[in-house]
Amino acid sequence: MNAGLAKEKLAEGADPAAAVPLLDRVHVLAKESIAEVRDLARGIHPAGLDDGLDTALRTLAAHSTVPVRVATGIEARPTPAVETIAYLCAAELLTNAVKHSGAGRIEIDVRAGRGRLRLAVADDGRGGARPGGGTGLPGLAERARPVDGTMTIDSPSGGGTTVTIELPLSAEDAL
Numbered sequence: 001m002n003a004g005l006a007k008e009k010l011a012e013g014a015d016p017a018a019a020v021p022l023l024d025r026v027h028v029l030a031k032e033s034i035a036e037v038r039d040l041a042r043g044i045h046p047a048g049l050d051d052g053l054d055t056a057l058r059t060l061a062a063h064s065t066v067p068v069r070v071a072t073g074i075e076a077r078p079t080p081a082v083e084t085i086a087y088l089c090a091a092e093l094l095t096n097a098v099k100h101s102g103a104g105r106i107e108i109d110v111r112a113g114r115g116r117l118r119l120a121v122a123d124d125g126r127g128g129a130r131p132g133g134g135t136g137l138p139g140l141a142e143r144a145r146p147v148d149g150t151m152t153i154d155s156p157s158g159g160g161t162t163v164t165i166e167l168p169l170s171a172e173d174a175l
Contacts, residue, residue: 002026053083066098066106073111079170086119089140089165093121096136101125122162129155
């Protein structure tokens with residue numbers, strides 16, 4: 001409503017300064033709304049994770065139209081927030097590989113050690129994946145960033161793609 005009022009003031013030829021307080025309020029409300037949505041999203045726990053990340057990834061792989069090999073080495077279970085981020089990243093990367101790479105084989109490898117969880121999804125497809133090519137890869141980097149996670153992409157043209165996500169085992173360690 002404040003944005004609409006500001007628009008009306010400007011359309012009526014009012015001094016642009018009169019719209020600033022209204023737009024400031026819109027800005028504050030938008031930031032608060034984004035924070036609320038992020039908090040809500042963090043609270044969503046995929047049911048597949050009830051039995052742990054390794055089981056959830058194997059279930060995800062079993063439903064793929066491209067053969068997927070899953071290798072895990074997770075001794076200490078990550079916090080629910082980190083598990084959720086890793087699972088959602090793996091799901092997105094698997095979907096991307098199936099849809100875009102032309103791969104005949106995909107590998108998901110997840111390991112934990114030295115306080116970090118390392119998720120790598122590799123395919124034998126055509127390669128050439130770039131982070132600016134759409135919303136998927138930049139979105140994954142954004143998903144990992146709140147817990148000080150990182151993402152790297154190795155995707156030479158014609159040589160397959162490996163995307164690696166590294167996260168702390170505990171989201172609290174990153175905050």
